[in-house]
Amino acid sequence: MKSMLGKLAAALKEQIAGCNDLAALEIFAVERLGRKSEFNNLLKGLGALPAEERAVVGSMANRLKQEVQAAFDAKKSELESASAGALAEQERIDVTVPGTRPQKGHLHLTTQAIQEVTDIFRRIGFTRVRHPEVEWDWYAFESLNMPPDHPARDEWETFFVDAPVSVKNGKMVLTPHTSSGQVREMQKKHLPIRMINIGKCYRRQIDVSHVPMFHQFEGLLIDKNVSVTHLKGVLDYFAKTFFGPDRVTRLRPFHFRFTEPSFEVDISCGICLGTGKLDGGAKCRLCKEGWLELGGAGMVHPNVLKAGKIDPEVYGGFAFGWGVERTMAMKSGVRIDDIRVLYKSDFRFLQQF
Numbered sequence: 275m276k277s278m279l280g281k282l283a284a285a286l287k288e289q290i291a292g293c294n295d296l297a298a299l300e301i302f303a304v305e306r307l308g309r310k311s312e313f314n315n316l317l318k319g320l321g322a323l324p325a326e327e328r329a330v331v332g333s334m335a336n337r338l339k340q341e342v343q344a345a346f347d348a349k350k351s352e353l354e355s356a357s358a359g360a361l362a363e364q365e366r367i368d369v370t371v372p373g374t375r376p377q378k379g380h381l382h383l384t385t386q387a388i389q390e391v392t393d394i395f396r397r398i399g400f401t402r403v404r405h406p407e408v409e410w411d412w413y414a415f416e417s418l419n420m421p422p423d424h425p426a427r428d429e430w431e432t433f434f435v436d437a438p439v440s441v442k443n444g445k446m447v448l449t450p451h452t453s454s455g456q457v458r459e460m461q462k463k464h465l466p467i468r469m470i471n472i473g474k475c476y477r478r479q480i481d482v483s484h485v486p487m488f489h490q491f492e493g494l495l496i497d498k499n500v501s502v503t504h505l506k507g508v509l510d511y512f513a514k515t516f517f518g519p520d521r522v523t524r525l526r527p528f529h530f531r532f533t534e535p536s537f538e539v540d541i542s543c544g545i546c547l548g549t550g551k552l553d554g555g556a557k558c559r560l561c562k563e564g565w566l567e568l569g570g571a572g573m574v575h576p577n578v579l580k581a582g583k584i585d586p587e588v589y590g591g592f593a594f595g596w597g598v599e600r601t602m603a604m605k606s607g608v609r610i611d612d613i614r615v616l617y618k619s620d621f622r623f624l625q626q627f
């Protein structure tokens with residue numbers, strides 16, 4: 275019995291020593307040291323020995339059992355720490371390696387232009403305001419001297435909104451121009467007025483210089499003794515500050531129902547530099563003739579002042595409304611020959627600005 279126990283204990287210790295992974299050690303523990311193992315069966319057999327022999331063999335068996343258990347525990351902790359070390363090595367983070375920078379976005383080119391326009395006008399006392407994009411017919415047309423069924427309305431190619439019609443204000447429309455903010459501003463009854471209203475406008479148009487959703491900035495100045503020279507001065511100040519001193523503007527007589535006299539303001543094209551032709555002699559795709567129309571302007575019509583409850587005998591003023599996208603396309607260095615590209619969400623284009 276003694277020699278059987280001794281041999282088995284020695285064999286177990288040898289097997290434990292030769293074990294080199296934790297899972298195998300666990301299986302070994304169940305099969306070779308567990309309740310149904312040969313070792314345990316031998317220990318159980320001690321009870322059948324005569325009393326004097328049982329005491330001697332029993333104490334030897336206890337010692338061997340502790341030795342096997344100690345060998346097992348030592349091996350287990352050795353394998354556990356080896357596997358923890360391997361995991362640590364596998365998951366080690368080298369804090370000295372330079373990190374990957376998160377992608378950084380930037381403001382859309384249109385937003386950048388809006389901020390620049392706002393800033394240029396703020397310097398000469400104009401306050402940025404906002405008025406509704408979904409507007410009543412009365413503010414978009416009627417208050418601007420365009421009665422219902424007047425042919426001048428046709429030019430705006432308006433999107434009408436399928437909403438209940440107001441008895442006082444008519445239908446709802448996606449505002450086709452920021453001029454609808456003129457009478458809204460007058461209704462605030464804060465005179466004199468120096469507003470710059472920048473917002474989205476909608477028209478049923480699309481080609482290289484038209485998009486269905488675009489932005490306009492609308493300047494409105496109402497005060498006493500305002501003349502067309504003030505208008506020209508403000509437009510020139512803007513054109514020189516925004517485009518640079520080498521670009522030129524021109525005023526062309528025009529007709530708007532809400533200004534009298536009225537003008538269209540053109541700027542020399544930034545793509546062909548006012549020539550209408552490209553280097554190879556081809557026609558400039560954007561302007562075709564050297565000039566690009568940026569917007570309209572004029573002296574506020576007395577009927578518009580009356581709609582805003584301002585006495586045209588005392589007050590007068592000027593207004594102008596320009597397209598943000600076109601203005602930006604004409605900026606030196608930007609060189610966009612098709613404004614539709616602004617809203618195609620193509621990163622290759624947007625990331626350049």
Ligand code: FA5
Pocket residue numbers: 450451452453477479480483484485486487488489490492530533567568569570571572593594595596597598599600601
């Ligand atoms: C107007 O919208 C007038 N309300 C401007 C005005 C304001 C005149 C105050 C007098 C006094 P017009 O339809 O020409 O005018 O548009 C003005 C500018 O908006 C255009 O010159 C152009 O720069 C821009 N624009 C018009 N339609 C589009 C479009 N579909 N896409 C991009 N820009 C456009």
